[in-house]
Amino acid sequence: MYNVWRSHQQMMVVLVDKMLKTQIVSCSAVANWLFSSQMSRDFTSFYVWEIMHGTIKKMNKQVAKLQKEVEEMKDRLEAAELKDKQGFDLDDEDDVPTEEMMERMEDTLENAQSEQKNLFLIIFQRFIIILTDHLAKCEADGRDYNTPWYKWVVERLQQVFLMHHEQVYKYINILESLMFTSDIDLHILEIFQQFCALRS
Structure with missing residues (x-):
């Protein structure tokens, strides 16, 4: 897709959205693609981040919709059980879900x-990898790491944390134990710790 539409960025945004809606590709596949070497030239382009946040939002909407459906099913099941206990007959319109459906x-x-959890793990893992690579290369070459590219990527990482804080916070313990450990560079770990401090 990138080879065909790279000069028409808005078309890529629309196509990825359509492919996600029709479940041709998964959200995780899109995240992996955005962090791939093929996309490295466009990594700081706005459309890449429009796709990224659109993908995360789509995943979050899907989870929220399913949570609502499960809660509604539980409510209908409880209402039916209550009617049954009180000796009322169930109507056809009560639409009582079976245990199997539940x-x-x-x-x-x-x-x-x-x-959803895997999507966030992939995104944060890729951020850690590219930032660690940048810091290591700068140290090896004796250059200052704090380049405009570095600042931009750090800001995008912070943006993911802040824009999707409710969902990210659900997986904070997993992120802390698997990704943001004391093994990673302090500059990267600091970003995670700042996010955690917002909730304490």
């Missing part, structure tokens, strides 16, 4: 939440 819906929600 289990399937909960499994679907669980899968979506797992995909």
Whole structure:
């Protein structure tokens, strides 16, 4: 897609959105693609981040929609059980879900939440990799790491944390134990710690 549409960035944004809607590609695949070497030239282009945030929002909407459906099913099931206990007959219009339907819906929600978690893990892992590579190259060459590119990428990382703070915070313990450990560069770890400090 990039080879064909690289000169028409808005078309890429629209096509990725359509491919996500029709589930031709997964949100994780889009995140991997945006951080790939093929996209490195355009990494600081606005359309890349429009695609990234659109992908995250789409994943978050899907999880929220499924959570709402599960809650509504539970409410209908509880209402039906209450009617049954009180001796009322159930109407056809009550639309009572079966236990099997409930289990399937909960499994679907669980899968979506797992995909959401994986999406954030991929995004933060890729940020850590590219920032670590930059810092290592600058140190090896004896150059100042604090370049405009570095500042821009750090700001994008902060933007992901802040724009999607509610969802990211659900996985804060996983991120802390798997990604943002004491092994990574202090400059990167500091960004994560600043985000955590906002919630304390």
